[in-house]
Amino acid sequence: xxxxxATRNAHKVTELEAILADAGIDLELVGADAYPEVPDVKExxxxxxxxxxxxxxxxxxxxxxxxxxxxSGLCVDVLGGAPGIFSARWAGRHGDDRANLELLLAQLSDxxxxxxxxxxxxxxxxxxxxxxxxxxxxxxxxxxxxxxxxSGGFGYDPILQPDGETRTCAxxxxxxKNAISHRGKAxxxxxxxxxEALGL
Ligand code: ITT
Ligand code: NA
Numbered sequence: 001x002x003x004x005x006a007t008r009n010a011h012k013v014t015e016l017e018a019i020l021a022d023a024g025i026d027l028e029l030v031g032a033d034a035y036p037e038v039p040d041v042k043e044x045x046x047x048x049x050x051x052x053x054x055x056x057x058x059x060x061x062x063x064x065x066x067x068x069x070x071x072s073g074l075c076v077d078v079l080g081g082a083p084g085i086f087s088a089r090w091a092g093r094h095g096d097d098r099a100n101l102e103l104l105l106a107q108l109s110d111x112x113x114x115x116x117x118x119x120x121x122x123x124x125x126x127x128x129x130x131x132x133x134x135x136x137x138x139x140x141x142x143x144x145x146x147x148x149x150x151s152g153g154f155g156y157d158p159i160l161q162p163d164g165e166t167r168t169c170a171x172x173x174x175x176x177k178n179a180i181s182h183r184g185k186a187x188x189x190x191x192x193x194x195x196e197a198l199g200l
Pocket of ligand 1: 007
């Protein structure tokens with residue numbers, strides 16, 4: 001019984017392999033890139049959960065295998081939750097992490113630290129070929145720095161300092177990030193449902 005991961009983001013693959021292995025799901029995770037015939041899913045949902053389910057269902061239907069997907073992003077309080085579901089293309093081009101981060105910093109340049117609260121959010125979705133679905137959310141709250149620090153992780157990691165930390169997410173080890181992250185929380189909560197679906 002194989003579990004298919006509906007993502008084209010290599011950083012998510014790396015994090016999810018470790019998170020799911022720690023949760024007792026020691027299966028081969030095959031990224032969506034292994035199924036080039038599966039069309040790219042348009043993320044037409046208005047929530048992380050809707051988009052994660054769209055991606056999971058598309059791959060489960062195409063492969064007839066259980067599929068999991070992640071939709072995630074950064075929500076900034078003073079921007080009313082933006083970039084939110086638009087995090088991957090905030091500066092225009094999908095997946096241009098550096099441009100997205102720099103645009104966001106420019107937009108927040110006048111905002112002082114006490115008003116720079118933000119959180120990462122992740123929706124973790126499981127879809128089965130029979131149409132069954134599950135989705136759970138995880139969050140990581142913190143404060144946005146004025147300048148990037150650290151080289152680990154991806155996306156907005158160099159500017160989010162988790163509450164209770166002195167370092168940014170990009171200065172944490174992979175294990176430290178997974179232990180507290182939105183993605184770690186969401187997929188650890190999804191893990192029992194995945195095990196059940198796979199008959200483990
Ligand atoms: P798939 O849809 O193929 O999974 P994607 O990169 O397009 O990959 P999303 O639409 O979920 O994924 O966008 C996620 C964006 O949110 C990503 O580009 C980052 O900018 C940001 N993001 C998500 N998780 C993050 C994390 O753990 N650390 C930093 N930034 C993160
Ligand atoms: Na998205």
